[in-house]
Amino acid sequence: MSVIEVTDLRKAYAGRPAVDGVSFAVEEGEIFGVLGPNGAGKTTTVECVEGLRVPDSGRVRVTGLDPVADHERVAQVLGAQLQESRLQPKLTVREALELYAAFYPRPVDWRPLAERLGLQEKLTTRFAKLSGGQKQRLFIALALIGDPRVVVLDELTTGLDPRARRDTWELIEDIRANGVTVLLVTHFMEEAQRLCDRIAVIDKGRVAALDTPAGLIRRSAGATVISFTPSTPLEDRELNTLPALVAVENKDGRITLSGTDDTVNAVLSLLARHHITAHQLRVTDATLDDAFLDLTEASA
Numbered sequence: 001m002s003v004i005e006v007t008d009l010r011k012a013y014a015g016r017p018a019v020d021g022v023s024f025a026v027e028e029g030e031i032f033g034v035l036g037p038n039g040a041g042k043t044t045t046v047e048c049v050e051g052l053r054v055p056d057s058g059r060v061r062v063t064g065l066d067p068v069a070d071h072e073r074v075a076q077v078l079g080a081q082l083q084e085s086r087l088q089p090k091l092t093v094r095e096a097l098e099l100y101a102a103f104y105p106r107p108v109d110w111r112p113l114a115e116r117l118g119l120q121e122k123l124t125t126r127f128a129k130l131s132g133g134q135k136q137r138l139f140i141a142l143a144l145i146g147d148p149r150v151v152v153l154d155e156l157t158t159g160l161d162p163r164a165r166r167d168t169w170e171l172i173e174d175i176r177a178n179g180v181t182v183l184l185v186t187h188f189m190e191e192a193q194r195l196c197d198r199i200a201v202i203d204k205g206r207v208a209a210l211d212t213p214a215g216l217i218r219r220s221a222g223a224t225v226i227s228f229t230p231s232t233p234l235e236d237r238e239l240n241t242l243p244a245l246v247a248v249e250n251k252d253g254r255i256t257l258s259g260t261d262d263t264v265n266a267v268l269s270l271l272a273r274h275h276i277t278a279h280q281l282r283v284t285d286a287t288l289d290d291a292f293l294d295l296t297e298a299s300a
């Protein structure tokens with residue numbers, strides 16, 4: 001059963017569409033990513049799912065409930081990440097956990113939750129004195145305290161150093177392993193590629209693509225990238241006529257081509273014909289980053 005269903009969602013601000021016909025469904029136990037450039041409509045979409053904004057039209061359901069009409073019941077099944085400004089700076093970690101546990105009829109015991117999130121040493125620390133990573137872990141704890149079936153995490157790792165970001169990824173995987181469905185809004189391709197089962201790429205208020213990370217990469221035109229430094233220079237004219245070529249770059253004598261396996265085979269034959277050696281030859285799959293640029297540019 002779909003835990004979240006969004007069908008033809010529309011929302012405009014002062015007549016300007018921010019979300020313009022978005023549809024997707026999130027299945028139980030998934031980590032579902034919402035990815036898109038600034039201003040694409042991601043936050044508006046997830047805030048409609050949380051019942052914080054009222055859609056102009058379309059249908060949103062969370063475990064079959066309408067987030068606006070059934071707000072109270074949706075709040076019991078959906079854990080939302082708090083915005084930083086909502087927490088009193090003088091509140092200690094323990095006070096915040098106890099306070100938020102009191103909002104729910106069947107909260108989880110906050111002690112093991114704090115331990116799982118590495119907050120047990122910080123229980124008497126005031127919110128304002130926590131590091132960025134510790135604040136994020138507290139937000140995750142508060143989102144989980146009501147024992148939700150689904151959590152919405154919006155830009156959770158923005159501003160964290162790479163170590164703290166990786167720790168947070170492990171926590172998100174841990175949340176899913178405990179049976180909670182995750183809706184994750186992110187700007188970070190690496191994060192989306194590593195964590196998400198499926199991703200909706202949102203651009204200009206619409207779903208530009210919806211697929212697994214590998215599926216999105218396969219759809220991108222330049223799915224294979226080859227780079228090398230030729231032992232003698234190659235003419236641009238010869239490179240530009242390679243089959244299925246998507247892009248070519250010649251930087252300080254190092255050539256990078258993206259295309260398909262056909263492009264790679266053709267460039268290798270070209271090198272052999274000219275008796276040119278390819279130094280530091282690398283063939284890699286395109287990343288989600290490449291696919292994202294491709295997909296969002298394609299819909300421009």
Ligand SMILES: Nc1ncnc2c1ncn2[C@@H]1O[C@H](COP(=O)(O)OP(=O)(O)OP(=O)(O)O)[C@@H](O)[C@H]1O
Binds near residue numbers: 017036041
């Ligand atoms: N309360 C509001 N009033 C007026 N316009 C708004 C409001 N909230 C969002 N918008 C506009 O709607 C569009 C979509 O914004 P939204 O915050 O949903 O995008 P986003 O994809 O989350 O962007 P970002 O990645 O920058 O957070 C933007 O053009 C934004 O300026």
